[in-house]
Amino acid sequence: QVQLVESGGGLVQPGGSLRLSCAASGSIFSINAMGWYRQAPGKQRELVAAITSSGSTNYADSVKGRFTISRDNAKNTVYLQMNNLKPEDTAVYYCNRAYRSPWYWGQGTQVTVSS
DSSP: OOOEEEEOOEEEOTTOOEEEEEEEOSTTGGGSOEEEEEEOTTSOOEEEEEEOTTOOEEEOTTTTTTEEEEEEGGGTEEEEEEOSOOGGGOEEEEEEESSSOOOOOOOOEEEEEOO
């Protein structure tokens, strides 16, 4: 079973930036599309960015133009660069497989955007 460990969250002012990282165990990482999800209090978890094994990306409309997903298959790591953060981006962010049934969820990393 793949294990996922997210990091890089924190408290940032509106307009600020953060870079999230997700380290995955297991050799099957590179053949899977990966995604960043987020869950705000009282809301369902949503997929905000995804990247295929070949590097094609897709974004939710709410983050398009502000977030960039990338991956380093040699390091089994996926990243999320978040710029121009807004208060509505506040959530716990998780990474997991995209477009297929998820692996076990990691603990996530909290992102709080507030002045």
